[in-house]
Amino acid sequence: MSRKEPNMNGRIIRINRVPAAITAILLTIMLVYFLNFHTDERPAIYGMLRSDDKVDMRKLLIASIQAAQRGGLEVLDVARTRQLKERSKGKTLEGVNDPFTDADGRSHCVMKQGLKRIFPRVHIFSEEDKEHCAHAHSFDLDPTVLHETASVPDLAVTAQDVTIWVDPLDATKEYTEELYDYVTTMVCVAVAGRPVIGVIHSPFSGETAWAWVGHSRSEYLDELYRKPRLDAAEPIITVSRSHTAAAKDVARQVFGEQVSLLTAAGAGYKVLQVVASNATAYLHTSIIKKWDICAGDAILRALNGAMTTLKGDPINYGPNESPVNKEGLIASLDAHGEYLERLSKYSNDHKLR
Incomplete structure (x- = not known):
């Protein structure tokens, strides 16, 4: 459908309303798409991050x-x-x-x-x-x-x-x-x-x-x-019940034959035994997966404790790291440096794996 409009010179210009309306709709759709979608795909510039990058x-x-x-x-x-x-x-x-x-x-x-x-x-x-x-x-x-x-x-x-x-x-x-x-x-x-x-x-x-x-x-x-803290000088070491023999052997050689041992299962449970002062430290001498220990690591850090490898290195939980910690671990609330020193002396003659 079209209508006639006079121009300045008195001539008649025919305007077809249908194509004009379609063109306007298409331009509107393109504008809405650009504003709502395309901007989200643009890279961050000038050091600024999009909200969904946070x-x-x-x-x-x-x-x-x-x-x-x-x-x-x-x-x-x-x-x-x-x-x-x-x-x-x-x-x-x-x-x-x-x-x-x-x-x-x-x-x-x-x-x-x-x-x-x-x-x-x-x-x-x-x-x-x-x-x-x-x-x-x-x-x-x-x-x-x-x-x-x-x-x-x-x-x-x-x-x-x-x-x-x-x-x-x-x-x-x-x-x-x-x-x-x-x-x-x-x-x-x-x-x-x-x-x-x-x-x-x-x-x-x-x-x-x-x-x-x-x-x-x-x-x-x-x-x-808040439970009464144990004396770190008289260690009680919690170890895994699934590989008790190896861990017990290391614990006795590192901390002495009179060391008290608490066998338990689950890395999360053993960390809570340290927090609750049922054990002074948690010792693991073989490989362990990071989903087993990361939560306990964070909790001990929040309480000013520590979880490290047997060599004293912090454990990296980044996305590009191996999901396996191969260096064993020692976790404690107190005297962590002392425990590491004892382990270091032992590791000079033994391979802790």
């Missing part, structure tokens, strides 16, 4: 607590049904069976999928990354998981600097044996390779120990930490 640490803390607790619910649910669907992933270097259950898989899916939906731009590693999650699992951020007096500021960091380590079920072997005290679900947030947020949730007690280094920690963790 991630809020307070939200990371809340989501990490929720993920550990949601994973714990899956662990509890499978335990109640006793439908473990247990199978073996092989044997550890110590020759111990490394089992996998339906609880490991279900906990992994709800923990990793939930975190990935909220933080799609951060690196997330889980012990069960090979497990296929058929259904989407998610949760919304719930700030009520923090206690009212928690000091948790809004602090933004670069998303690509963040690595999250997820252990969906620590101490699976003991879980199959119904030794539930050892069982935990864990989440750790590392920034530039340093562990800064650690969450250790105990599904069967319902308690959650968490800490954000330099900022805040859970009331339950404070409760454990």
